[in-house]
Amino acid sequence: MNQPARTAAALLGTHRPADRSRQAQQGIQERIKELILERRLATGDPMPTEAELVDTLGVSRNSVREALKALQALGIVEIRHGFGTYVGECSLDPFTDTLVFRGRKSMRGDRRELHEILDLRQALETGLIQRLVESIDEGSLARVRARLDDLEAHAGQGAAGDAADRAFHDEMYTALGNELMSQLLRVFWDVYHDLSHELPAVESSHEEIVRVHRDIFEAVAARDGVRAAEAIARHFDGIRRRIES
Known part of the structure; x- marks a missing residue:
């Protein structure tokens, strides 16, 4: 065997045990997830104890x-120290952290990924x-109107304005009745x-913010x-101006 081949083989050899260990750990995580499904455990239900899982x-x-720590990071289980382990809510929080980190990296480069997000x-x-205009009822419209009134009162006022803006969008899409979509x-x-x-900050007047949301x-x-x-x-044009400035 020539020197490059021997070097490649040596490198592969050094990585194989780590690969096998990672695959074995992923296999244990998958078996725990299957156990949750097989036993029809719901969010908040207690998980089998560590001793039971070992057996x-x-x-x-x-x-x-x-494995449980890895699953906790994904929101699949929740470890309550001193109480036990429970089936988690499977929240999208880990996805948020990943996108924030990718966005921060993008801001230090060409911002392409930030635009993609x-x-x-x-x-x-x-x-x-498009779906909303076809299905929203009068009660939901009234609630969105109330959130618009809040936005008109607080637009451009820092945290209060941000909260009112978020509440307006939340209320709109809540009318679709799709909780997973709302979470996303x-x-x-x-x-x-x-x-x-x-x-960088981009100046948006109170009137401009209100007009955009009233149009929606x-x-x-x-x-x-x-x-x-x-x-x-x-509405997204204003966000793009901040990214591109």
Whole structure:
């Protein structure tokens, strides 16, 4: 065997045990997830104890603990110290942290990924607004109108304005009755909020902020999907100005 081949073989050899260990740990995590499904455990239900998992899976206690910590990071289980381990809510928080980190890295480069994150959020809201105009009822419209009134009172006033802006969008898409979709939209909001502190400020007048959101509301109230999508696009123009400045 020539020197390059011997070197490559040596490198592969040094990585194989680590690869096998990682694969074994992933296998334990998968078996724990399957156990949750097989036993039909719901969010908040107690998980089997560490001792039970050791016996059931036939692995070491350390391996079980490592797997549970990894699953906790994903929101699949919740470890309550002193009380036990429970089935988690499977929240999208880890996804938020990942997108925030990618966005922060992007701001130190060409900001391409930051634009991609924004494109994804805009595509999601544009698609949802079409469904919303077809299905929103008068009660939901009244609640969105109330959130618009709050925004008109607080727009441009720092944290109060941000909270009112977020509440307006939350209320709109809550009307669709899709909790997972609402969670995903909140992820994108959290990402932008966390990154906004590192973006240059762009002046937006109270009147401009209110006008953009009023346009969205009036288009939805009129059941005009095309107009609503155009209003959403104008809303994102302000965010793009901050990214591009």
